[in-house]
Amino acid sequence: MGRSVYIAGLGPGGGKSTIALGLAELLSRQTPRVGVFRPLVATRGEADPMLALLRERYRIDRPYEELFGTTFAEASAMVAAGHREELISRVVDRYRALERHFDAVVVIGSDFDDSGEPGPGLPREFAFNVRLATEFGSVVIPVVDGRDADAVEVASAARGAYHSVQDLGATVLAVIANRVPAGTAAPEDQTVPTYVIPEVPTISAPTVAELAEALGAEVLSGDAKALDRDVLDLVVGAAHVPVLLDHLTDGCLMITPGDRADLLVAAAAAHAAGEVSVAGLVLTLGERPDARVARLIESLHSGLAVLSVKTDSFHTIAAASRIEAGLNGRNPRKVQAAIGAFESTVDTEELLRRLDVTRSARVTPMMFEYDLIDRARADRRRLVLPEGTEERILRATEILLRRGVADLTLLGDPDEITRKARELGLDIGRAELHNPATSEWAEEFAETYAEIRKHRAMTLELARDVVRDVSYFGTMMVHTGRADGMVSGATHTTAATIRPAFEIIKTVPGVSVASSVFFMLLADRVLVYGDCAVNPDPNAEQLADIALSSAETAARFGIEPRVAMLSYSTGTSGAGADVEKVAAATRIVRERRPDLPVEGPIQYDAAIDPGVAATKLPDSTVAGKATVFVFPDLNTGNNTYKAVQRSANAVAVGPVMQALRRPVNDLSRGATVKDIVNTVAITAIQAAGESK
Incomplete structure (x- = not known):
């Protein structure tokens, strides 16, 4: 029977979706087969948003129709007809049919509330959910709505939730109070672990797009980024400009008649000037601003979305105040915020121990990526990101900070970085911003760089210009210990990113060449592929260094290194200078690391396919089960990794630099936000390893 966790809310609005997402994220790191189930959904015709999100995010391969009762x-x-037991039986049958396909299942309790008399001290909806949990064989996490509650009230509610579940015969895994006021401590001396998750406004706040859809508004202006802003507050524009300016808040949506040109211009100007980050403008009564006013607002380049509704301000704000967004796949920022809130407050290791979920020997891409995040968070480091004004870097920064992956320093003009983040509606407040052009470290860096490069006739005057380049400045931060590592390359070439590292940081002693x-x-x-990005045609000694560095990198990231030294020949079946180079490199590896399983020369098919290996190298400990593939040259390596990436639908994470004394990693200029998050996590893990 698969492991099953049932999330049961004590009343509506507790935020079960955040808990479900956090649990699914946690379980997916242990096993590739995580399922999700809801006893009841609103309709068969339209997918439940939470089920759809979890099904897509965790690549659940069962049809949507199998995921609910x-x-x-x-x-x-059925309840009205007196068939409550038949309802229970139907839902349990549906659950059992799904359960057998998964190693663990997250069950999101229903929001169903029948019209019968409530049980002793709790709604019958809650009893219904606990009964199902018992029938499923699930452990239960009761979720308490902690909004507006103080520490004493939270503790009392948590105890009540625990005893309510126990009294109904189910087992409590933990109690979670969600959406509690910031700063509320977790209750102590509870029977089971009890956690409090603070209110994170961006999770429940609707976006401008969601609000526009709910109000039936016409979008007069605003691109996708403007419509993606979170609406944290509602402000009615009715007073004079000075009064309005006093009431505008970050994330507010201003609702005002379309003929109030003064208020529209004032709000747009305040946003454009960076005085306040307005979410958007809603024009009521179907009135549109005068064309001259519209042109003026457009000339401010505020990037604000402007909506038009036919209702008056009173009814518009009344309707808007009732809109609360849920988590869904259309807004990954909210998903990351929810995961970050869960991970930062819930002891996930303790939950796993209590669940006793055995980690799968199979490692999926998602499991590997999540393991990166976990390991980086466990030994948090400070990294510098030189491209501080780049949108993808800013979006990744918000995710990394929310999930506690690393402390970050962004390079660039702080005013410009802050303005860009405001325009994108991002929260990067915990990032350190530093401007190389005005830095108090510049002279020290120039003197240090001039000393390092004096053999190249570097002068102090020239060094002052060099270190103001963000790539050189970031590398000097790493060299001087002000950062533990650097990630760059989203807008810079590979050469611009790694040349400073070669000049300043250099390779570890005893290694002839840095590689990737x-x-x-x-x-x-x-699998680990090296070197696919740096060295065009390494000689035998360099190739051996690449193999040893790659094996060390594999081991550092939990991959047992079995090294295949690739060639167009296996064993002694072929001859030629290229084969001899690989054979010589293999001998060097064996001399330097007799404990390391290595085979070479070996062809790719013999290295990865046990059937081919049984024919070509039947006695090899590497053939057919290699994990580290060392290519003879850059041409072969680069083409092979791209061919496997595209033809096998593999995810390629890298290039990851190795053999530098401190970690510096390069991004592809086409890197996605997810790529940046992964690379920062890898760099943080490398930095933690170097420090040890």
Whole structure:
């Protein structure tokens, strides 16, 4: 029977979605087969947003129709007809049919509330959910709504939730009070672990787009970024400009008649000037601003969305105040915020111990990526990101800070970085911002760089210009210990990113060449490919260094190194200068690391396919099960990793630099936000390893 956790809310609005997402994220790091189930959904015709999100995010391969028991309407009809036990039986049968496909299942309790008399001290909805949990064989996490509650009230509610579940015969895994006021401490002396998750406004706040859809508004202006802003507050524009300016708040949506040109211009100007970050403007009564006013607002380049509704201000704000967004796949920022809130307050290791979920020997791409995040968070480091004004870097920064992956320093003009983050509606407040052009470290860096490069006739005057370049400045931060590592390359070339590292940081003693690897995330395993990005044609000694560095990198990231020294020949079946180079490199590796499993020369098929290996190298400890693939030259390596990436639908994480004394990693200029997050996590893990 699969492991199952049932999330049961004590009343509506507790935020079960955040808990479900956090649990699914946690379990997916242990096993590739995580399922999700809801006893009741609103309708069969339209997908439940939370089920759809979890199904897509965790690559659940069962049809959507198998992920729920029945609908609210069908359940209500059965209860009204006196068939409550038949309803229970139907839902349990549906759950059992799904459960056998997964190693662990997250069950999101229903929001169903029948019309019967409540049980002793708790709604019958809660009893219904606990009964199902018992029938499923699930442990229960009761979720308490902590909004507006103080520490004493939270503790009392948590005790009540625990005893309510226990009295109904189910087992409590933990109690979670969600959306509690910031700063509220977790209750002590509870029977089971009890956690408090603070209110994170961005999770429940609707975006401008969601609000526009709910109000039936017409979008007069605003691109996708403007519509993606979170609406944290509502402000009615009715007073004079000075009064309005006093009431505008970050994330507010201003609602005002379309003919109030003074207020529209004032709000747009305040936003453009950086005085306040307005979410958007809503024009009521179907009135549109005068064309001259519209042009003036457009000339301010505020980037604000402007909506038009036919209702008056009173009814518009009344309707808008009732809109609360849920988590869904259309807004990854909210998803990351929810995961960050869960991970930062819940002891996930303790939960796993109590669940006793055995970690799968199979490693999926998602499991590997999540392991990176966990390891980086466990030994948090400070990293510098030189491209501080780049949108992808800013979006990744928000995710990394929310999830506690690393402390970050962004380079660039702080005013410009802050303005760009405001425009994008991002929260990067915990990042350190530093301007190389005005830095108090510049003279020290120039003197140090001039000393390092004096053999190249570097002068102090020239060094002052060099270190103001963000790549050189960031590298000097790493060299002087002001940062533990650097990640760059989203807008800079590979040469611009790694040249400063070669000049300043240099390679570790005893290694002739720095190199790189890609982590190739296949469907059921992770392989290491090196070198696919740096060295065009390494000689035998350099190739041996690449192999040893790649094996060390593999081991550092939990991959048992079995090294294949690739060639167009296996064993002694072929001859030629290229084969001899690989054979010589293999001998060097064996001399320097007799404990390391290595085979070479070996062809790719013999290295990865046990069937081919049994024919070509039947006695090899590496053939057919290699994990580290060392290519003879850059041409072969670069083409192979791209071919596997595209043809096998693999995820390629890298290039990851290795053999530098301190970690500096390069991004592809086409890197996604997810790529940046992964690379920062890898760099943080490397930095933690170097410090040890």
